[in-house]
Amino acid sequence: MMNKVGKIVFRKINRISPSQFYSMKNCAYKSLLAEAFEKKPLLPVSPNAYFGTVLHKMLELIAKGVTSNEDDFNKVFDEQVKLQEENLKQQGYDFFIPLQKNVKDFGMKKILLKKHLKNVAEKETVSNGIKYSSEKWFESKDKLIAGKIDLVIEDEQQAEIIDFKTGAITQDVLDDDGEIFSDIKEEYKEQLKLYAYLYFETNGKFPTQLSLVDLAKQKFTFDFKESECNIIFEKAKELLKTTNESISSEKFVANPSETNCKYCLYRPACSFFLKHLETDSSFNDVSGSIINVVKYQNGNVSVFLASGDRKFTVTSFPEEKYDELNDSRNKIISIFNLRKEATEFVYSAIKTTMIYE
Ligand code: SF4
Structure with a gap:
């Protein structure tokens, strides 16, 4: 069966989290589509994202002291992986199971994660008078911005907000002289400044330190001003307001670009x-009307599409797709998640490929 998007019923976004803010800033329409589809993606999520959920959950449990030794760790880790695999099965993405075989650096990431065990245990024993709160919910007084902070470490004088990241925290940037240096990603800085503001609204004072910790236990701390946190908070609220207003005015703000759309899981619904x-041919997606469908002796099926002056060939569909595609000649379809072949305008279907009409 070919997938259909159907009528999109946009719904007001009641609140956003600091981690959603950056995505909304890049393309507000994506946030509206996510809300309209109740955050159920229209394309398969990468298996790395499911494994990322496992890693993050483990970091949270370690921080809470729930898994404090290696045996506990291994048991809970396996349970969390199974849970995500169940999740994948339910969504019909069996091809990502087992995660261990489909995720890059599965073993290495597990080893890195384990190193966090010792770290937390050491800290807890030497930290009289210091309060650790993990996965703590913070929200603004107007409830428009809210989210869970991974870890807050506080004593009488100081408070540190820590966010765990399972991917790279820094990226190369150019300075004013054209020199390359490594800096914390701007989206992470903004996310933490928003958390700092939420902390302030709850506690009446700002945290003294904002930090990010990666899987290798590297800690990155950056300077911030309270005024910057205030400004980002106001910006986030304004963005939420204008995005919601665009539903009634139907003047949607979308920002299609390679960086924004490449991993957007709502592409099929985005006009x-x-x-x-x-x-733009830089994507691994094509759209056009079916001009021919051919079944070869080995059972493989190829589809030929036309869009304006361009013609696309998409090979390697399984035999069972033939009748449906052949019956859809002249229909406009879009095919997502293809592999680009060496020849221009030639693509092949892979296990995550999806067709929408
Ligand atoms: S596909 Fe691109 S333009 Fe459309 S909602 Fe997603 S990010 Fe925005």
């Missing part, structure tokens, strides 16, 4: 993206 695809 802005589909329009963009007409002139």
Whole structure:
């Protein structure tokens, strides 16, 4: 069965989390589509994202002291992996199971994660008078911005907000002289400044330190000003307001680009993206009307699409797809998650490929 998007019923976004803010800033329409589809993606999420959920959950449990030794760790880790695999099965993405075989650096990340065990245990024993709170919910007084902070470490004088990241925290940037240096990603800085503001609204004072910790236990801390946190908070609220207003005015703000759309899981429902695809061939997606469908002796099926002056060939569909595709000649379809072949305008279907009409 070909997938259909159906009528999109936009719904007001009641609140956003600091981690959603950056995504909304890049493309507000994506946040509206996510809300309209109740955060159920229209394309398969990468298996790395499911494993990322496992890693994050483990970091949280270690921080809480729930898993404090290696035996506990191994048991809980396996349980969490199983849980995500169940999740994948339910969504029909069996092809990502077992995660261990489908995720890059599975073993290495597990080893890195284990190193956090010792870290927390050491800290807890030497930390009289210091309060650790993990996965603590903070929200603004107007409840428009809210989220869970991974770890807050506080004593009488100081408070540190820590966010765990399972991927790279820094990226290379160019300074004013054109020199390359490594800096914390701007989206993470903004996210933490928003958390700092939420902490302030709850406690009446700002945290003294904002930090990010990666899987290798490297800690990155950056300077911030209270005024910056205030400004980001106001910006986030304003963005939420204008995004919600765009539902009634139907003046949607979308920002199609390679960086924004490449990993957007709502591409099939995005008219802005589909329009963009007409002139940009950098994506692994194609859209056009079916002009021919051919079944070869080995059972493989190829589809030929036309869009304006461009013609696309998509090979390697399984035999069972033939009738449906052949019956859809002249219909406009979009095919997502393809592999680009060496020849221009030639693609092949892979296990995560999805067709929408
Ligand atoms: S596909 Fe691109 S333009 Fe469309 S919602 Fe997603 S990020 Fe925005």
